[in-house]
Amino acid sequence: MKFFAFLKDSFRETLDSKVLYVTFGLSLLLMLLLGSVSFRMVPIKEQLDGLCWLYGLAFGQGSSTTAEVVDARQLNAPEDAWKGDYQFTLAVRFPDEDRARSGAVQAGQLEFFTREMFWWLKDLKVRKVDSANKSEVHLEFTSRGTRLNSDRSWPHEPGLFFGALPLGPLFRQSLAYWVYWIENRLVNGAGGWLVVLLAVVVTAPFVPNMLRKGTVDFIVSKPIRRPALLAFKYIGGLTFVFLNALIAIGGIWFVLGLRTGIWAPGFLVSVLIITFFFAVLYAVSTLFGVLSRSAILSILMTCAVWAILWVVGLVYKNIHTPESASAARMREAQSGRLGQAEGPQTNPGSPSWLRITADSLHAVLPRTDDLGTLTTLFLSNELLSEGERDHLEFKRDIAFSWTASIGICLAYIGVLLGLACWRFATKDY
Numbered sequence: 001m002k003f004f005a006f007l008k009d010s011f012r013e014t015l016d017s018k019v020l021y022v023t024f025g026l027s028l029l030l031m032l033l034l035g036s037v038s039f040r041m042v043p044i045k046e047q048l049d050g051l052c053w054l055y056g057l058a059f060g061q062g063s064s065t066t067a068e069v070v071d072a073r074q075l076n077a078p079e080d081a082w083k084g085d086y087q088f089t090l091a092v093r094f095p096d097e098d099r100a101r102s103g104a105v106q107a108g109q110l111e112f113f114t115r116e117m118f119w120w121l122k123d124l125k126v127r128k129v130d131s132a133n134k135s136e137v138h139l140e141f142t143s144r145g146t147r148l149n150s151d152r153s154w155p156h157e158p159g160l161f162f163g164a165l166p167l168g169p170l171f172r173q174s175l176a177y178w179v180y181w182i183e184n185r186l187v188n189g190a191g192g193w194l195v196v197l198l199a200v201v202v203t204a205p206f207v208p209n210m211l212r213k214g215t216v217d218f219i220v221s222k223p224i225r226r227p228a229l230l231a232f233k234y235i236g237g238l239t240f241v242f243l244n245a246l247i248a249i250g251g252i253w254f255v256l257g258l259r260t261g262i263w264a265p266g267f268l269v270s271v272l273i274i275t276f277f278f279a280v281l282y283a284v285s286t287l288f289g290v291l292s293r294s295a296i297l298s299i300l301m302t303c304a305v306w307a308i309l310w311v312v313g314l315v316y317k318n319i320h321t322p323e324s325a326s327a328a329r330m331r332e333a334q335s336g337r338l339g340q341a342e343g344p345q346t347n348p349g350s351p352s353w354l355r356i357t358a359d360s361l362h363a364v365l366p367r368t369d370d371l372g373t374l375t376t377l378f379l380s381n382e383l384l385s386e387g388e389r390d391h392l393e394f395k396r397d398i399a400f401s402w403t404a405s406i407g408i409c410l411a412y413i414g415v416l417l418g419l420a421c422w423r424f425a426t427k428d429y
Contacts, residue, residue, distance in 0.1 A: 050169030203237035207289030313369020
């Protein structure tokens with residue numbers, strides 16, 4: 001009963017700050033926005049038109065070199081589109097015949113672009129075919145089958161407000177990928193950071209307010225040990241984040257399930273991950289709240305520790321993660337040597353002192369950044385097909401361990417809370 005009394009007191013402080021209403025309002029707004037998103041399967045011809053448009057943006061030399069779809073058809077119609085065999089011809093158009101004769105680089109770039117965007121076509125073969133127009137280079141592509149296992153893996157184009165505002169060729173991905181992107185990038189990424197930041201601000205005054213003159217005299221006179229008092233306050237702060245995350249993530253999961261038909265229960269685990277991430281930061285806030293009795297200092301120190309952990313995680317990952325295979329292929333296409341490079345490169349430019357420092361700090365500091373990577377891998381395994389995971393190169397990420405990452409974070413929480421409880425228990429108020 002004492003615990004619930006302190007929990008009620010923490011909840012009352014949260015309501016007084018009005019931030020709880022803001023977070024609920026933002027969650028509701030996001031649910032309404034996602035509820036208005038529709039997804040349309042994009043026909044192969046339309047996908048190819050979009051590819052030619054993107055090719056012009058990426059490789060076109062002003063308006064002098066363009067690409068266009070000459071022909072596109074499904075060879076085994078009326079099979080489902082995601083089971084299809086396809087043949088299509090793309091043309092690179094040059095200003096004159098001389099440039100067309102020397103246009104091997106541009107043709108190679110178009111082939112690269114096609115293979116990257118249509119990675120899911122099996123046995124994709126390409127050959128150069130004659131054209132009546134000597135200022136054009138025609139490439140004929142033929143495929144047999146796909147690497148897709150359902151229609152939800154087929155490219156879809158999202159549209160806001162029930163399709164009234166289509167987002168265009170730049171946003172065409174599989175339906176499963178869009179669910180993954182919303183759940184992992186939008187909610188766990190940007191949304192999770194926003195929830196945690198608001199929680200840091202809202203919960204920082206909990207401990208300093210408890211230690212104000214008069215309030216602390218009344219509280220310590222209660223027949224309850226001081227470490228238990230502080231632990232109850234700490235759990236009250238975690239409860240605030242847990243409830244916010246549960247409402248937001250649970251609501252978004254339900255809305256996405258209704259709109260897409262994809263129900264991914266693993267997404268609900270994000271509630272615990274966000275709460276645990278905040279638990280590490282709130283331990284810092286609690287310690288400095290006890291030491292300084294200042295909410296402002298607690299917020300500043302917590303944000304500083306958060307920034308340090310983020311930078312260490314980012315540097316460590318960048319140093320140890322090799323260049324992606326797609327980036328290596330892009331270099332080849334831009335240089336006109338598609339298929340001739342040595343493959344992905346590591347990060348040889350990192351000085352040894354930076355590598356040693358990053359490795360040392362990563363070994364001894366809480367691995368909060370690992371939690372984000374592990375959550376990404378967890379959701380991608382649940383939502384994406386093996387072909388999509390291979391194409392997005394999730395397997396090239398550094399091998400993190402849930403046990404090691406959570407264990408080190410728990411150890412830091414224990415140490416910081418232990419110091420805070422010791423200081424609170426020995427301080428004469």
